[in-house]
Amino acid sequence: MYKKNIMNSNAFKATAIALMLSGCATQSPTLSSGNVEYGDSKTVETLTNEFGSTDLQTIAESMASSLLQSPALFVKSRPLVTVAEVKNRTSEYIDTKSITDSIRTKIVKSGMVRFAVDTSAMQTQVDELTRQNQTGLYKKNKSKKMGNMEGADFRIEGTITSIVKRAGDVKDVYYKFSLQLVDNESGVMEWADEKEIRKTSNKSMF
């Protein structure tokens, strides 16, 4: 009698249904407060008209594909290139190293060009060679020798500039990213290209 009462009670039924449902539900492997979610890193970002991820990605793709078509890179098989400075002449902070890193990554992945250590990584290169050759910790026939570094055939350098204009509630920003490939021996500019971006925002609601 008592057993029958338990089986028929609403609490028992609700618990059984909840257990069945939890058994069926697929649990995603997440731990979230509900305020954070992952998005698409390649999406077109227009939150503000300051320099953003879409600008960086667009510039990198455009410059890398244009550079890979430069005839100068086909004179010699897999020429050696280094990245010099890209000057930021805009009114805002832009990490130009991040732009050149993206361009370099895309070009390296093509397999058509090799990159020499640039000035920003030179100290690390020197430290590594010094450690292998002068600390006495390494076998002489297994350590990498000093004086075998290769000089780059070309260097990549450029500038990013901007023109900002405001008229009432409208703000217009124009970016111009210029890049050039210079022959290190002759000093001749072998390739150059530009990528322009215009972004306009309007503060008025009506």
Next chain:
Amino acid sequence: MRPFKNAPLAVALTALSLLSACASHKPPPHPGSINAKVEQPSEMSYLQVTDLRAVKRNHLLTVQAEINNSDSNNQQLYYRFKWLDAGGFGVGGEEAWKPVLVYAYQKQTLSAVAPSPQVTDFRLVVQSPDNTGQLP
């Protein structure tokens, strides 16, 4: 006599046929046609890929697409390319979506270069905020 004896069955069959019509079982695009190379989540209302050509230059596949705007207003287009090797595998990772403004009644040319000599095929993925909401 019950003329509508099988009415529930008829309703179900009609609903089924309507649903299957909505699913839009169009024949697959002809290989080599523009539609075979263009991917769009839903059909764009005013923008159309009217020309598509690809050629290998300096070992790299170079693609040029022409987009036509048939509307009297400017239209926004978002696009990116998918690059594929001979085995159909993606090369170079995902590209960023790129915004392009296509002026009213005008054509806009998009061009792109494959990221690697391994690329032998491509897909142009296009999306416009103004679309029919139906599969192309």
